[in-house]
Amino acid sequence: MRKIAKTRNHSQIKQIILHDCERGVYLFPCTSLEDGFAIGDEWYESLEIAEETCSKEYGITKNDWNTIPDSPEGCQQDWITPVRVISRNIENPHEVRLKKQVNGRWMEIELKNGKWVDKNNL
Numbered sequence: 106m107r108k109i110a111k112t113r114n115h116s117q118i119k120q121i122i123l124h125d126c127e128r129g130v131y132l133f134p135c136t137s138l139e140d141g142f143a144i145g146d147e148w149y150e151s152l153e154i155a156e157e158t159c160s161k162e163y164g165i166t167k168n169d170w171n172t173i174p175d176s177p178e179g180c181q182q183d184w185i186t187p188v189r190v191i192s193r194n195i196e197n198p199h200e201v202r203l204k205k206q207v208n209g210r211w212m213e214i215e216l217k218n219g220k221w222v223d224k225n226n227l
Contacts, residue, residue, distance in 0.1 A: 108171060130149040140186050
């Protein structure tokens with residue numbers, strides 16, 4: 106199960122994506138309301154502890170959460186839309202090639218001027 110909420114009292118973190126799975130609960134803090142990579146992740150043993158942390162650190166109440174679809178197998182949990190890594194530069198791990206699912210088809214995307222865009226329509 107995944108949920109998303111906008112923060113209320115944090116100057117840098119704009120929203121949190123919460124992913125509750127069999128290994129625990131992951132929080133993905135995002136610095137933008139646009140879909141994209143989170144700046145990291147936090148792990149919690151239970152949903153209750155994760156939501157309590159979000160309440161204290163980010164001002165998120167239980168009513169602020171909106172459920173979003175689970176990502177398909179092999180996709181990033183810190184993106185709202187299904188996105189998967191198709192390659193990573195070993196020398197520079199921050200250089201990645203990504204594909205995003207749009208209307209049932211996968212398209213390669215890249216970051217241009219702070220926005221993720223279809224690489225083939227530049």
